[in-house]
Amino acid sequence: MKGSALDGVRVADFCWLWAGAYATDLLAFLGAEVIKIESMARVDPSRQMTLTIGQAFEGVNSSPVFNSINLNKLSVTLNLKKPEAIGLVKRIVEVSDVVTENMRPGVMDKLGLSYEELKKVRSDIIMLSSSAFGSEGPLKRYGGYAPSFAAYSGLTHLTGYSDGPPNPMTGSTDLMSAATSAFAIMAALVHKQETGRGQFIDLSSVESLAVFTGDAVMEYVMNGRVQGRNGNRDRIMAPHNCYRCRGEDKWVSIAVSTDEEWRALCGVAGNPDWAADERFSDAYSRWKNQEELDRLVTEWSIKHTHYEITEKLQAVGVAAMPSLSNEEIFSDPHFKARGLATEVNHSAMGKQVVLGPPWKLSETPAKVTGPSPLIGEHNEYVFGELLGMSSKEIARLVDEEVIY
C-alpha cells in the first residue's frame, strides 16, 4: 500500500444534497478524510428522499442516492443551534485543512462560522462556499436546484431537438458543479502546499455551468448571433447523429469526420447507391444534405444491432458507440473491464452497487474504501480520538442534544 494522493488532508464538510456532497467525495476517493457535520435537527434531504424522481426512503440511513455520493466519509452530528456545538465545530476546523458548505449565503455567517471567524481558529484554512449565484452579488439570496442552474447558465437553451423545447438534462448538472468545486479546492490545496496560505472560494453553480457554453458565448460576442438547439448535430461533421438500430429503442451514435471515414462507412454498409452519390461525397455536401443522409443511414442501421454497427465501424476507424441504457452499461464488456462499478456493504441497506472515481492513478490508486456513513456514525472517533474528549463529556453532550 503506497498511500493516497491526499493523505493527511482533512475536510470539515457541511454540504448537503448532491452538488456539495459529491465534491467532497472526489477528495475522499483520493484519501482525504472527510468529516460530514450533520444533525438530526437538520437531516440532509437526500438521506430521506430523492425529489427529482419522487421517491422517499425509510429513516435516515436507507438512501441509495445518499450512499452513492457520500462514500468513504465520516459523519458526526452537531446541533448547530447550540452554542457549544459551534465551539466543537471550531475544534474540528482547527485540525482540518478545508471547510466546505453549501447553505444559503449568510447562514454560516449567522452561525458564527464565516471564513473570517474560521480563519481565527486556523489561519491557513481553505473554505469553499457553494451556492446558486455565488456568495456575493445581486442575486446571492436566490436559490436553485440543478435544473435552475442549467437554465440560467445557458446550457438548457442549447440542449434539445432543433425543432423542440429546451431541455434541462438530468441531475448531472449538480455533479458538474461538484466537479468544479473539487477542482477549485484542489487548486487552493496546491497553493497552500507551496505558500502555507489558505483562502476563501466562492463557487457559483450557475457560473460553473456557464463556462461550458463558452463556444455559444463566443458566437454571440463575435457576431451577435444567438445559437439555438441542434440535437445531436455538429458544426460540420456529417453523418453525426444517433441512428435507430434493430430492437426496441436501440440507437447507435455515429460521427464521421473525414472523407476517408465516410468511404469506410459506405464499405461497411455494403456500398449502397448513396455511397456513390455526389451529394454525400465530401464533408461540405454531406453536411448540407444531412437530413437526407440521416434517412439513408437509418435504412441501413435499422437492420443491425447497435453493438454490431459499433464493432464493424470501429474496425474501419469510424467513431461509433451505442447510446447505452443503464441496463446495457452493466453488461457492457468495456465497462466491466474498467471496473468503474464496485460494491460496498452498507450496514442498513446491505450490498449496494456504486460508481468509483473515473481516474486510474499508477502509484496512489483512488478507491472506494467503504459505504456512506450512518448519521453520526463517527461521533466516538471524532470527538473521542481526534479531539481527545472523554466518554463522560461526550455522553453529557449527547444528553444535552449538542451532539445530535
Add this chain to the structure above:
Amino acid sequence: MTEQALSHLMVLELCNMVAGPYCGKLLADLGAEVIKVELPSVGDDARRRGPFPEDKPHLERSGLFLYLNTSKLGVTLDMRTATGRRIFRQLVEQADILIEDKPPSLMDGLGLSYEDLKKVNPRLVMTSLTPFGQTGPYRDYKAHRLNSFHAGGEGYLVPIQSPDLTREPLMSGCIQADCICGLGAAFVTLAAFYRMKASGTGQYVDMSKQDMLMTMALLEIAMFANTGAVRSRIKRSLLMPTPMKCRDGYVHISALTDREWNDLVEFMGNPEWAKDERYTLWLRRHLLGDEITPRIQSFMEHFDKQDLFHKLQGKALAAAPVNTAEDLVKSEQMEARGFFSEIEHPETGSLRYPTAGYKLSETPWQARRAAPLLGEHNELVYCDRLGYTKDDLVKLRESGCI
C-alpha cells in the same frame, strides 16, 4: 505579475480540440505555465472551427480555439521526426505535468509512453485523457464528443420527458461534455501533482472520458443498479420537470417541497383546482404532474421570463430563466459578478470571455494573455529555455520539425 494559485506549475499540453485543451486552460488561467504543443503549419483542429469574427475563417481567429487556450504559451513541434521527439523529451525534462490525448498506441509507438518519459523525468505527472482509457476492449476505439456522451449513459436519457420514444436520444448542447472531461482531468492531475510535491515521485493518470461522463450520470445509474428503477427519457408524470413556456422564452420552475408548493399556489392566487386534497403532500403531488403541470403552464405563459424569474424568487421559489448566450452576456448579475473578462488579442482585438465558476479570494482567476498564435513562443521556449540558437530554429522550421 500577481501570484496565482498554480504559478509554480510547469505544464506541457499535447492536446487537440476541446477536452484536453480545456484541462490545460483551467490550469493556465490559475497561473500555471502551460506550453501547448501544436503541429507545425496546421495547429490544433479547433483553429478551423468557428465561430469566426464576421464569419471570416482564419487560423488565428477561431472563437472556439481562443476560448479554450487562454493564458497558454504556444509552440509547434512534429513528433513524428526523431528530432521532434528529442526536443519533446527536453521539454518533458523541464515539466512537472504532461497532459496528452493521443490514441493509446500512438504515444507508445513514438517511444513517449509514461514508462519512457519517467526515465527522462521521474517527477513527471502524466495524464492521458482518451475516450475509453488505456485498458479494456474499447481502448483503441475512436470517439468524438457525440459518441463519448452516448457511451456515458446520459445520452440515452436526454431529452428527458420525451412524449414518446420515436425520436433519437440526444447529447447535451455546446461543448459541455468535452469540458467536463477536461475539468475532471485537471482535478486529478492537480491531486497527483500535490502528491508528487510531497513524495518526490510522479505518476501516471489514465482517464477515460466515458468513465468521467458516467460518473456525471451516476445517480441514475446507481438508482437503477440498486432498485431496478429503469431510467429512460420517456415522459413520466412529474411536476414541472421541464421549463415552462412564457411570452419571450422559458423559465424553469421547481416547487418540490410542501413549503414551495404552498408558496407557488399563493403566487398563482390560490386557485380552486390547487385545493385538491391529493396535492397536499409532496410525494403524491409530485407524481400527478400530468394534471397539475398544464395548469401551472397556463398561468405562467403570460409572463416575460426575467420578470417571472424575479417574482418567483421573491417567494423563495427556485426559478430560473432559460438564458441564451445573449441573456448571459447582458445579465446584470453576471456583470456585477465580473463573470466576463475582456481579453486583448492581436488578431481579433478585445473580446469578452467567460471566466470561471469559482472566485478564489487570494489568488483570483486571471487570463494573463489571449490564446497563442501558432508557434508564437517557439523562440522563447526553444531558444531561451532549451538553448537552441535562432539559426537552429530556422533549420528546424525548414525541415518541418517545428
